[in-house]
Amino acid sequence: MYKLHDITAIEAATRSHLIQPWESISTLGEIVRPVITGSKNIYVLGDQGRKLIDGPAGMWCSQIGCGRKNIAEAMAAQAMHLSYNSPWYTTSSPAAHLAEKIANVTPGDLNHVFLTSGGSTAVDAALRLVQLYQNVRGKTDKNIVLARTGGYHGSTHLSAAMSGSPASRRNFDVDREPVSFLTEPNRLNLPAGVTEEGFCEFLLLELRNRIAELGADKIAAFIAEPVQASGGVIVPPDGYLKEVRQICRENDILYIPEEVVTAFGLCGAWFASEEVFGITPDTITFAKGVTSGYVPLVGFAVSDRILNEIAAAVYSNGYTYSGHPVACETGPKSMDILESEEILEHVRDIAPYFKSKLSQLKDMEIVKDVRAVGLLGAVECEVPGQPDIAIGAEIDRHCVELGLIVRPGRNMCVMSPPLIITRDQIDDMVGILREGILRASANHPN
Template sequence: MAAARDLKATETAGSGDAVELAKRHLVQPWPFAGSVGAEARALIGEGDGIYITDGTGKKLIDGPAGMWCVNIGHRREELARVMYDQAMALSYNTPWYTMNAPSAELAMRIAGYAPGDLSHVFFTTGGSSAVETALRFMQFYNNVRGRAEKKLILSRGGAYHGSTYLSASLNGRPRDRDWMDGADDLVVKLSSPDPFRRPRGMSISAFTDVLVDEFRDTVGRVGADRIGAFVGEPVQASGGVIVPPDGYLKRIRQICRDNDILYVSDEVVTAFGRLGHVFASGDMFGIDPDMITFAKGVTSGYFPLGGVIISERLLEQLRRSNHPDAMFGHGLTYTSHPVGCAVALKNLDILEESVLAHTREVAPYFQAQLKALEELPLVGEVRGLGLMACVECVADRESNDPLQLDKDVGKRIDAHCHELGLLVRPLINMCVMSPPLIITREQIDDMVSILREGISRTVDDLRKEGVWQG
């Protein structure tokens, strides 16, 4: 044991080689069995504004904004100072029987932006735990109301809602669940609201009707008395930035309301400025959910924090129930963390001062410049909203074949873009872009120019290898 400790101390103090240390000791998220525990990924050393610097010193545009989250950009001294000041004042308090002032103030400010009667906030550590909390609250709510059978959850193809057991059970992306277990007995899957994949010749209006009819028919077939919640992202982010047809979410919301099914709007990605508003549910889509989950942009990635906003109506029904001693037995060690909440308050100040308005101003330009990439032969569609977009590559525009011959086309494009000065988010045959919200028009031009060249080089590679002749 002593020898092992000495070896570890030597590696830590003397190696300095993060890549080698990662291969020896670090288990990366979402690994493949053939490389699990023996893998190193692209090393990022620094960040500044919309840029990051990799382990070789190359400066890159941070196309994904970390993971949809570095909304106000890297190296904001204001946030770093708040983090330090709060840690020096109060670094932690147990949420089981004490509270802190930043969490109370943040809950009030967040509630002020939420639609409808969403007025109370439960803070978590991130998006997965936020969705998990919403689902556990639904279960508790129905138990207290004597409806123990009303627990099924409706989700959709293309969805991503987290990595905890229950939240991951809702996921509907390709390959997410191939080798993983889930609470399949609790989840009913519906179709993805992806207009690009609608049947050939079908209008958007007809496609919307099909989706709504499927939802209504599922409620009728399964039974509203057995369905506790519907969980849906306003825009399916990791599923490929799927923007639903106009009016679809409002119609789904009404069916939920008519059948006493809790509507949970998963805004882990779309909240805190990504679409130009603090929350997109009401301001962009005209819906008032029963709960909204959030994370990522609430602190711009500077500190792990998430949460659930809960309808006053639901809480009032619990307070008036015949079981006042029923306990919502759910909480996290870092619920309402004072440092995270203090950072979120300052982050919200910065968003309010200029970033939200700037996002709404540059978003149409961002979308238009990316849309021009559709002229490239490999690109089937560019879609998006606000400062999030997806470039979907296809082998055949007639059939929209998603490049079955090369499922790593997104990684190919990312590799070329990395060499040229841009980090993208590759998703099989797609490239997702969601840069920091402070990006300028000139920087958008740089980003799109590099992405265009990266796609063009990938076309050349595929043709030379005989993989694709489009």
């Protein structure tokens, strides 16, 4: 058993045995990612006890912050009472309670909830429900899914097939799935002289033309993140999502907002789709924030209308950890904290400040764009004369030295801090980011 802060032993075990996500096989065992030894509030502890602001909230998920004793106690009590039950032929009170609690905050008539343990499997499970829905209705050729370039939906085969990121598709056999990609709603792609309204019209025309080209009778669903998170916090033009929803409804195409990242508070709402963007979907995915990262739990919610149309069918899909009682006990406790401490209201109150502080970085030479919605933000950089340089990881290295973790994405720094962050902590975070960008800029003089 390693001591908590035995960094040398942890690094040695990592080099010898651990494969981490997105690991470069060529350097396996040579490079060890920073070791985290503890966490509290919005901070994590790195090697040598360094306190770091957790800029991306782990992986978009530490909504209520780390070190909540009441959450840990609830998990421990549930583990002692009922640590596991098979979801195939039993159920538990935590699973029933959580499903009811989530259904109370979902948009429209999305009153039934399916639970699993990873964002990828939530998307995968929702897509399987789409397949069931179309096939039970006798529309066996209605199997194409519309998605968007730059989107990310997961690492299972089906969810990866829907991801428009080249890095997610390279070297895997995902091109065999029936998916058609549309243009991402990134304002940096605007041609010269085209307004944001004009770009929105272009995107909607592209959607209508794609439906005409493929045939509405061949298209099963449209899946899209309300805000493309891993793609760089791409915020769609005003009105775009509402029009997409209407076009899908007119063509009998199911609409799936993929809210693995945006659900449970990052945009100041339980679900961004209805409260922020004004749309009521057919089904919706969620993950990450539902337990504030304390234990894996995700799922999707589906409308009564969809279920009523396939009432005679069997949804033959499930996972060993669907409705895991310890995870399901954690979800309501995290939601209770979001409610009792008025954290969603806090996000809505502090989000303009977060955006304004990030926007101040636009005065820096290499900062190309700043995007933010709620407590989701991205600073996109470009080194003059070296537009393709992957500057994000370089900025992150400097920021870690200064006391901040950012989520680097090639030429971007992405942040989604714990929702309990204060104005002073935002000042600290943006101040460190500014210095990190300055230090990285000094390595690439014009």
